[in-house]
Amino acid sequence: MSTRTTEHKEGKATVKVVYYTSKTLADGAHPFVVRITKNRKQVYRYTGLSLLPKYWNADKKEIRRSYPEPKREELLKELEKWRKKYEAAADILAENDEEHDAKAVFKKAVEGRKAQRRVKLLAFIEELATSMITTGQVGNAGVYRDLGNQLAKFIGAESNAPEPPIGKGLIAAKAAWIKQYDVPLDHITVAFCNEWEATLRATGITEITLSLRFRTLRTVFNKAIAAGLVKASNYPFTANAAERHKFQVGKFDVTTAKRAISREELRKLEALEPVNDRQKLAKDVFLFSFYCGGINFVDLAQLRWRNLEGVNEQGYPVRLNYKRQKTGGKFSLPLLNPAALMLTSYKRFTFSSPDSYIFPILDLQKHQNPDQVKNRLHKVLGQVNKDLKELGKQAGIAAPLTTYVARHSFATTLKMRGENTAVISQAMGHKSESVTAVYLDSFASDVVDAAFKGLL
Incomplete structure (x- = not known):
């Protein structure tokens, strides 16, 4: 006699976030609920999120584009989080082949939340x-x-x-x-x-x-x-x-004293002859930052020769491409002649391979892990700013010079020449300026490149 067994495979519950028009809140909005369906039975859980009917497209079952940003994007993200949370619980129960109903999915999701709350x-x-x-x-x-x-x-x-x-x-x-x-x-x-x-x-x-x-x-x-x-x-x-x-x-009052210097004052610094290599590095760091979009010291110090692109008729590099450490934003900047000439002067001293650092600040052999790099940058930055203050005095510049002043001076110079604030923000990588960022994507790179010519 033979026996035959039939393997049971537990089905997966379906999860959907629904605009629940059967319930109307005090402000006239309808709530969003999570709907779990299993074995033809449905249970609902409120998300705490809601929307006025005028912003809901009933035909397409989606939030209308007329719902103001960034609220629309934030609401969509929150709704997706709710769906994913219960979808994950449904996946776990189905994968474990545990016999369950729709309520069990909610229970499983609550267990996950309790586990998460243990993080302090x-x-x-x-x-x-x-x-x-x-x-x-x-x-x-x-x-x-x-x-x-x-x-x-x-x-x-x-x-x-x-x-x-x-x-x-x-x-x-x-x-x-x-x-x-x-x-x-x-x-x-x-x-x-x-x-x-x-x-x-x-x-x-x-x-x-x-x-x-x-x-x-x-x-x-x-x-x-x-x-x-x-x-x-x-x-x-x-x-x-x-x-x-x-x-x-x-x-909090975060206003500070003036941090930018005028183009005339900057020309005084350009004309100044440093008395030693340390002062020369400080001067070059300041001027390179000014001519290259206000690049900050941390990014400047970690530039490598592979970050340069193209060569013009004079043999100077044409563009600088780099990734900002702080935000991860990618930049491609035109190299104006003063900056390109400066890089060329360093090549015979620091270039050994495309991976070599451009400026003599970091050493590939000595500074290999993040802590070593951080400590070195902190030490050199302090010395550079000290030397810049001395150079400023020698050049007859009243404001104390720091690498941060170079960044402010870049922005101020372009603004004084009538450049659009949004273009300047894009050049400097101001991602936190969300209002400006809405318009930045519309600027072609040649518009930003053209703005740099106002620095000369």
Whole structure:
């Protein structure tokens, strides 16, 4: 006698985010719900997101283009997060071949959320910093780690914990401290921000540093929301004018003294003869930054000969192509004669292969890992800025010169010559200027190239 068995294969639940017109909210909007269908049975869960009917295209079942940006894009992203979250739960149950109904999908998704909530504030900040280091964003990682260190001090004082171990060689001790005294991400409330601000102010901290700390904390919170680690409803920062009861990151006074010099003052620096190689490097760094879109020191120091493209009739390189360390943005700039001539003068000293650094700041043999590069850049930048201040005095320039002044001078010179702010922003890579960015894509590269001629 033979027996025959039939293998059971559990089907997968279908997940869809639906504009639920059967329910009308107080403001006339309809909510979006997640609909799970399994074995012809459906269950619904509210997402907390809604939309007025005038912005919904019932025929195409999509949000109309008339819904203002960036709200439309943000809403679409949030809806997609909800769908993916429950889609992942449905996938897991189907792959495990577990017999289940639609409600089980929601239960599985809730289990995932509970697991995610175990990630805490300081641990999440350290995770972000570590991720940045692996992608070469050492400077940004330092900003995040500094935030974590300052928060650890405050959190420790709040709970009468011992001073957090901070510094090189204390990685294990710091990790152990965080594990014991860390707080949930939703510990960041309006009250927490107000108390931390008062504590920081008592130390005599500057407004600019306060702004940096809280802007970074706000970014951390936004990343945590995007990762599903904390609810958007717990957001403690002001998102619009109506939320004055929340913490306002924009309240800090970040105005500074004049940082740009005039084109006439820059010509004085160009005409100045440095007394030694160190001053020559400082002068060249400043002028190259000015002529190349305000390129910052970190990017300039890491330029290699392979970043140059083309050669003109005089044998000078034609373009500079590089990737900005801070944002990852890609730049292609025309090399004006003063900058091209400067590069040519360095070639016989620093060129050994296309991978060689252009400027004599980093050494391929000595500076191989991110920490070595970071430490070297920090040391040289301090010396360059010191030398620039001395050069400025010699040239009769009143404003103290720094590499940052070169960046400001580039923008100011073009603005004084009537260039469009959006073109200047594109040349400088101001990705954070979202309003300007809407228009930037429409500018052809030759428009930006033409703007550079105003520097001469």
